[in-house]
Amino acid sequence: MAAASGLPSSSLDTRDSYEEALAALSSLITKRSRADKSNKGDRFELVFDYLKLLDLEEDILNMKVIHVAGTKGKGSTCAFTESILRSYGFRTGLFTSPHLIDVRERFRLDGKDISEEKFLVYFWWCYNRLKERTNEEIPMPTYFRFLALLAFKIFAAEEVDAAILEVGLGGKFDATNAVQKPVVCGISSLGYDHMEILGDTLGKIAGEKAGIFKPGVPAFTVPQPDEAMRVLEEKASELDVNLEVVQPLTARQLSGQKLGLDGEHQYLNARLAVSLASTWLQQIGNLEVPTLTQMSILPEKFIKGLATTSLQGRAQVVPDQFIETRTSGDLVFYLDGAHSPESMDVCAKWFSLAVKGDNKSERSEHLVNGSSYGKCSGEENCQQILLFNCMSVRDPNLLLPHLRNTCANYGVHFKKALFVPNMSVYHKVGTTADLPEDDPHVDLSWQLTLQKVWERLVHNEREGEDSESIKSEVFTSLPMAIKWLRDSVHESSSTTRFQVLVTGSLHLVGSAASASSASSCSTILDSIFPPVAGKKGNHTSIISQTTDERSSHERREASYFSSSIYYGGQQHYSPPRAHDASSTSPSHHHPKETDDRTDTTASASRGNWWKGSLYY
Ligand SMILES: Nc1ncnc2c1ncn2[C@@H]1O[C@H](COP(=O)(O)OP(=O)(O)OP(=O)(O)O)[C@@H](O)[C@H]1O
Ligand SMILES: [Mg+2]
Numbered sequence: 001m002a003a004a005s006g007l008p009s010s011s012l013d014t015r016d017s018y019e020e021a022l023a024a025l026s027s028l029i030t031k032r033s034r035a036d037k038s039n040k041g042d043r044f045e046l047v048f049d050y051l052k053l054l055d056l057e058e059d060i061l062n063m064k065v066i067h068v069a070g071t072k073g074k075g076s077t078c079a080f081t082e083s084i085l086r087s088y089g090f091r092t093g094l095f096t097s098p099h100l101i102d103v104r105e106r107f108r109l110d111g112k113d114i115s116e117e118k119f120l121v122y123f124w125w126c127y128n129r130l131k132e133r134t135n136e137e138i139p140m141p142t143y144f145r146f147l148a149l150l151a152f153k154i155f156a157a158e159e160v161d162a163a164i165l166e167v168g169l170g171g172k173f174d175a176t177n178a179v180q181k182p183v184v185c186g187i188s189s190l191g192y193d194h195m196e197i198l199g200d201t202l203g204k205i206a207g208e209k210a211g212i213f214k215p216g217v218p219a220f221t222v223p224q225p226d227e228a229m230r231v232l233e234e235k236a237s238e239l240d241v242n243l244e245v246v247q248p249l250t251a252r253q254l255s256g257q258k259l260g261l262d263g264e265h266q267y268l269n270a271r272l273a274v275s276l277a278s279t280w281l282q283q284i285g286n287l288e289v290p291t292l293t294q295m296s297i298l299p300e301k302f303i304k305g306l307a308t309t310s311l312q313g314r315a316q317v318v319p320d321q322f323i324e325t326r327t328s329g330d331l332v333f334y335l336d337g338a339h340s341p342e343s344m345d346v347c348a349k350w351f352s353l354a355v356k357g358d359n360k361s362e363r364s365e366h367l368v369n370g371s372s373y374g375k376c377s378g379e380e381n382c383q384q385i386l387l388f389n390c391m392s393v394r395d396p397n398l399l400l401p402h403l404r405n406t407c408a409n410y411g412v413h414f415k416k417a418l419f420v421p422n423m424s425v426y427h428k429v430g431t432t433a434d435l436p437e438d439d440p441h442v443d444l445s446w447q448l449t450l451q452k453v454w455e456r457l458v459h460n461e462r463e464g465e466d467s468e469s470i471k472s473e474v475f476t477s478l479p480m481a482i483k484w485l486r487d488s489v490h491e492s493s494s495t496t497r498f499q500v501l502v503t504g505s506l507h508l509v510g511s512a513a514s515a516s517s518a519s520s521c522s523t524i525l526d527s528i529f530p531p532v533a534g535k536k537g538n539h540t541s542i543i544s545q546t547t548d549e550r551s552s553h554e555r556r557e558a559s560y561f562s563s564s565i566y567y568g569g570q571q572h573y574s575p576p577r578a579h580d581a582s583s584t585s586p587s588h589h590h591p592k593e594t595d596d597r598t599d600t601t602a603s604a605s606r607g608n609w610w611k612g613s614l615y616y
C-alpha cells in the first residue's frame, strides 16, 4: 500500500528540527485549570474546528477506527489489537498515551514508532498550519489535543487500514472522541483514577468513558463492578449499542503460547482485544473469524499477534547493565507504571509471581543476549526492594497498602523501600567515576510523606521483628537511589540478588529504564543508549527521548540527566526554583477535556514537579 502519499516534502535538518519541534510542543502545555470555565480554549467543540483547519474532516470520517477507553488496560488492549490486525497483514496506526521516553512512542505505524523524519514532517505541517489559522476565538490546541490531531494527520496521510486509538482521559470530552463513527469501541477495566476530573463514583467515571459509545456501533467491555456496569449498559441501550462483556482468555485458547505482555491482568486485556480485532476483521476486512464461543483455540494469526505484542514500562524485567563484576551480587529491575489502587494490586501480583519464578532454580524465560538473568538458584539470597514515587494527586495511603498487602499475600516482603523524586537532577550514574552528591536544595517533602506512610505500614505489621534494620530511605534523586543499589550489590556476596520493583509512576519507570538499561528488550532504549557506559553519543537524540509534557526547564534537567549518565557531563547543575505555591495545589491542575490528563497538568506546574510527585 502506498505509504506516505500525503507526506509533504521537507528539507529540514531533522536533528535540530526535532528539538525545535519538542520545544514547540511544550509551548502547548497549558496551565489552565478545569475549573476555569472562562477559558475558551478548553471547549471540546474546538476539536472539530481544528479538524477543519487541518482539512482532516473527510479523512477522519473514512478512518477505520477502533476506540478504547477505560481506567486501566487501555494501552495494553490497543497494543494487542494492533498486533492482531498487523498479523493479518493490515497496515496499522496505533495512538497511545502516555509515552515513556520519546513522544514518538505514541504514534506507531505498522507496530513501529514513527520515524523522526516522518514525525517532523507531519508535526510541522500541523503546527504551522494551526499557527497560521488559529486566532482569538480558536486558539492553538492544547498539548494532548494537538497530539491527537497529529495522530489523525499521520494515520490519514500514511493511509493506514486500521487506526487504533487510546483515549487520553475519560472519553466523552477526549480529543480522540472527535471520531464520529468508529468500527468498534472497547471499555477496559474501570476503577478509581482521575476522580478530581471524572467524578468520585464509579458510576460517574463509567458515564464519562461510555461517552465514546456511538449510535449502533458495537462495543465490548470486561467484567466491571456493578455500579459501573449498570451505567455502561444504560448508555449502551440509549444509543442502541450492542454491548458485550468478555471474560479473560484462557491458556488453552492461546494454545500454550505466552502473551507478549506479562501479568495475569493481560489475559483480560487480550480477550478484549480479540473481540475488537475480530469485529474489525469481519466488518472491514471481510474475513470470517469464528466467534470465540465456537472455538477452543484462537486462530493462529490471533495467537501470533497476541504473543508478539509489546509495550514499554508495563511488567518489564530489566537487568541492570552496569554491574561490572560477576563476583558481586546481582541487580534486576522490575518496571511497571502502575499508579492506581487496582493496578497496584495487579502489579504487586505480577512482581510477586515473577520474583518467585526467579527464585526457582530452573527459570530461564527471560533471556537477554542469550544469557539468563533474574535467575535465582536455591543457594542465592534474593532480596526484594521497592523503588517508588507517585504524583501528589494520588493517595499513597491507598497505593502503598495495596502494593504491600498484595505482595505479602504472595509471600513477598520488601526488605527496604526507597522513595525518590521522578526526575533526577544531576550527574552521572552508570560509571563509577564522579559519583553524584546529595543536593541539599531538593524539596523532598512529598517523598518524606510517602516514607511516613510506608513506615507506618511496616511498623503496624512488623512489631518486634528486627526493628534495628532501616526499612526505608528517601533519596534526592533516582540516580542516587540506583547508586545506592549498585553499591549494595558490590558490597554483597555473589549469591545475593536484589530484585527491585520500580512503580507508582510511569515517568519514574521511564527514567529507571533509561538509567538501568543499555540493551534491554526495548528497541527505543536500544537505539538511544549505547551499550557501553561512557561511550560518546549524539546529544540531540538524548534530549529527544526525555522530552514530554514537561516544561522546557524540566526538559533541560531531564536531558541533562540522561546525557550525563552516559557521557559524563560535567555541567553545572542549578536546581529549579522552589515551587511557586500558586501552581502546586492539586485542585489547581487538571484541565478537563484539554490535555493529556495529569501529565500536562503536571508539567504545567513545575513547582509541584519539583516536589517530585508529578509524573505517574
Ligand atoms: N485490566 C487491568 N486491570 C488492572 N490493572 C491493569 C489492567 N491492565 C493493566 N493494568 C495496570 O495498569 C498499568 C498500565 O497499563 P496500560 O498501559 O495498559 O493501561 P492504560 O489504561 O493505558 O494506563 P494509563 O493510564 O497509564 O494510560 C499496567 O502496568 C498494569 O499495572
Ligand atoms: Mg490513566
Ligand SMILES: [Mg+2]
Residues within 6 Å of the ligand: 074, 075, 096, 097, 098, 166
Ligand atoms: Mg495508556
